[in-house]
Amino acid sequence: MKTPQSYQEDFISxxxxxxxxxxxxxxxxxxxxxxxxxxFCLLGGSGSGKSTLLRxxxxxxxxxxxxxxxxxxxxxxxxxxxxxVNMMFQSYALFPHLTIEANVAYGLKREGTAKQExxxxxxxxxxxxxxSEFAKRKPDQLSGxxxxxxxxxxxxxxxxxxxxxxxPLGALDKNLREETQFELMKIxxxxxxxxxxxxxxxxxxxxxxxxxxxxxxxxxxxxxxxxELYEQPNDLFIANFLGVLNHFxxxxxxxxxxxxxxIKLKDIDMHVKVSxxxxxxxxxxxxxxxxxxxxxxxxxxxxKPGMQNPFIGVVTSIAYMGHLTVxxxxxxxxxxxxxxxxxxxxxxxxxxxxxxxxxVEWPARSSNIFTR
Amino acid sequence: xxxxxxxxxFAGFSFLYIPIFILIFYxxxxxxxxxxxxxxxxxxxxxxxxxxxxxxxxWISFKVAFLSASGAVIIxxxxxxxxxxxxxxxxxxxxxxxxxxxxxxxxxxxxxSLLLLFISFKEFLGWPQQRGIATIVIAHTxxxxxxxxxxxxSRLYALxxxxxxxxxxxxxxxxxxxxxxxxxxxAPSLAAGWMLAFILSFDDLVIASFTSGPGSTTLPxxxxxxxxxAVSPDVNALATIIVVSISLVIAxxxxxxxxxxxxxx
Numbered sequence: 001m002k003t004p005q006s007y008q009e010d011f012i013s014x015x016x017x018x019x020x021x022x023x024x025x026x027x028x029x030x031x032x033x034x035x036x037x038x039x040f041c042l043l044g045g046s047g048s049g050k051s052t053l054l055r056x057x058x059x060x061x062x063x064x065x066x067x068x069x070x071x072x073x074x075x076x077x078x079x080x081x082x083x084x085v086n087m088m089f090q091s092y093a094l095f096p097h098l099t100i101e102a103n104v105a106y107g108l109k110r111e112g113t114a115k116q117e118x119x120x121x122x123x124x125x126x127x128x129x130x131x132s133e134f135a136k137r138k139p140d141q142l143s144g145x146x147x148x149x150x151x152x153x154x155x156x157x158x159x160x161x162x163x164x165x166x167x168p169l170g171a172l173d174k175n176l177r178e179e180t181q182f183e184l185m186k187i188x189x190x191x192x193x194x195x196x197x198x199x200x201x202x203x204x205x206x207x208x209x210x211x212x213x214x215x216x217x218x219x220x221x222x223x224x225x226x227x228e229l230y231e232q233p234n235d236l237f238i239a240n241f242l243g244v245l246n247h248f249x250x251x252x253x254x255x256x257x258x259x260x261x262x263i264k265l266k267d268i269d270m271h272v273k274v275s276x277x278x279x280x281x282x283x284x285x286x287x288x289x290x291x292x293x294x295x296x297x298x299x300x301x302x303x304k305p306g307m308q309n310p311f312i313g314v315v316t317s318i319a320y321m322g323h324l325t326v327x328x329x330x331x332x333x334x335x336x337x338x339x340x341x342x343x344x345x346x347x348x349x350x351x352x353x354x355x356x357x358x359x360v361e362w363p364a365r366s367s368n369i370f371t372r
Numbered sequence: 373x374x375x376x377x378x379x380x381x382f383a384g385f386s387f388l389y390i391p392i393f394i395l396i397f398y399x400x401x402x403x404x405x406x407x408x409x410x411x412x413x414x415x416x417x418x419x420x421x422x423x424x425x426x427x428x429x430x431w432i433s434f435k436v437a438f439l440s441a442s443g444a445v446i447i448x449x450x451x452x453x454x455x456x457x458x459x460x461x462x463x464x465x466x467x468x469x470x471x472x473x474x475x476x477x478x479x480x481x482x483x484x485s486l487l488l489l490f491i492s493f494k495e496f497l498g499w500p501q502q503r504g505i506a507t508i509v510i511a512h513t514x515x516x517x518x519x520x521x522x523x524x525x526s527r528l529y530a531l532x533x534x535x536x537x538x539x540x541x542x543x544x545x546x547x548x549x550x551x552x553x554x555x556x557x558x559a560p561s562l563a564a565g566w567m568l569a570f571i572l573s574f575d576d577l578v579i580a581s582f583t584s585g586p587g588s589t590t591l592p593x594x595x596x597x598x599x600x601x602a603v604s605p606d607v608n609a610l611a612t613i614i615v616v617s618i619s620l621v622i623a624x625x626x627x628x629x630x631x632x633x634x635x636x637x
Contacts, residue, residue, distance in 0.1 A: 060537055060540075060541075079540070080537070080541050081540045081541070081542075081543045081544055081545060087537075087538070089537070090534075091532055093534040093538035095535060095538075095539075095557075097556040097557055106539070106552075110542060110543040110548060154538075155542075158542065158543065
């Protein structure tokens with residue numbers, strides 16, 4: 001895995017960019033630095049401003065205020081046909097009247113590239129995306145996955161400094177999606193082109209992205225590598241957005257010198273322990289979050305607890321999903337938690353069934369704590 | 373299908389097509405008097421082909437329809453692109469209203485206003501010296517362009533905007549995008565608009581009457597002047613030929629549109 005430090009850090013620099021439509025602010029003072037050769041994912045729900053930001057980089061939307069520099073050149077006021085970026089559209093936007101070959105050649109023809117060179121480069125691209133034998137077909141004679149690859153080839157053939165991808169896998173079904181993700185990453189590493197990917201799918205962002213910028217209501221909330229966002233989100237919104245969470249609302253009772261907080265939950269007789277490096281005051285209202293996979297379930301309720309947070313509960317439902325099993329357990333204090341267990345070997349935890357009394361545990365350092 | 377629907381269907385078709393069938397029927401009438409059946413004959417069709425006056429008028433109508441349909445497609449397409457792609461601009465709704473005004477304007481008024489226009493042009497610019505094919509073409513272009521706008525506009529609204537964006541993104545100028553992407557994709561609607569304009573122009577009597585001059589009698593004008601005296605069987609034969617050829621054009625159009633639709637999905 002590449003480390004973000006190895007990039008030329010300010011290859012693309014977005015400085016305090018705002019986009020307004022009348023009174024509505026679609027993108028609100030966003031600043032970002034994206035490195036050369038990086039896959040950067042803009043992750044957010046609909047209306048978060050991620051697509052608007054992408055379209056400003058592509059030159060399709062005017063910037064209301066601020067500036068975007070690509071390799072030190074401003075995109076401000078430059079029409080899209082003069083920018084060194086190419087875009088892969090969500091709908092792929094393949095030209096229906098042209099063959100696959102002509103679709104890929106379109107950008108080179110507009111540049112006035114010599115005929116022979118166009119031929120070689122188109123053939124090269126088509127073989128890169130494994131579509132050489134489809135060169136003479138029209139887009140409507142291809143499957144969704146093949147069309148996606150044509151769109152990729154067409155956008156890459158001009159060797160842009162940056163490739164913008166708008167929901168690149170959104171139109172594909174699940175199996176194809178996973179396969180395509182890795183294919184996309186392989187091609188990117190091969191060509192070394194900077195990718196900026198817009199997506200609403202957190203799994204996609206985490207798989208593809210070297211770094212992710214999470215957007216909400218026009219603002220960037222946190223930027224970082226996937227692991228950092230998932231394990232140390234600086235905001236409850238991000239924690240929620242990146243996956244299923246168990247929440248515990250409560251107040252700090254005490255904090256020991258080594259950073260172990262004792263938290264009394266709101267309205268119920270239950271304490272949880274969290275280790276944190278952040279300073280918290282006593283009696284401060286907080287939300288504690290624990291990812292389902294950080295919790296562990298044991299069939300023996302009377303066993304000796306091995307972690308700081310042991311609780312007894314009753315299994316209310318089990319969903320076996322193959323690679324993992326999801327348990328919902330109602331703890332004695334009345335609160336429900338979701339736990340996932342990897343099925344690391346055949347018949348793992350097969351002795352647990354619904355209505356069983358079980359022991360749930362998680363370590364103090366596996367939870368996050370947010371002020372509220 | 374219920375009985376009611378069957379009867380409705382039958383009644384509807386009868387209402388629309390019985391007059392036309394009667395016309396076709398009488399075009400094969402051997403009798404010279406319109407309403408009396410004198411046996412089957414194709415002599416009127418033969419006479420038609422020898423009537424230089426009718427052939428001249430048909431040729432004029434064809435030229436006028438061809439030229440004005442072509443002009444209308446160019447002007448109408450540009451107007452449609454402006455309306456669909458330019459977004460909001462000052463005077464947009466006025467422009468869109470003005471573009472479609474000829475659709476609802478009584479033809480007599482369109483005819484008179486164009487006549488006045490040509491007269492005042494002659495007064496101030498010295499052109500046109502006399503009205504003829506050129507003035508009819510201009511007049512027909514004006515009123516058929518409105519129909520082309522409608523046809524092309526609806527196709528443009530359905531066109532995925534990202535296709536044009538993709539073209540720009542790949543380095544095409546707006547001009548190149550229009551000719552290499554937009555026009556080829558909307559070509560079927562351009563063809564449909566052209567044929568519609570052609571038929572409208574070919575059919576038109578009122579506006580042509582106002583804007584024509586000596587030596588530019590169109591086919592509808594000639595037919596009208598003939599039936600003012602009496603409905604003669606040769607007019608029936610002529611009308612039959614027109615009906616059949618227009619039906620063929622429309623059938624071709626429908627097949628074309630159907631094939632195109634199949635290709636798109």
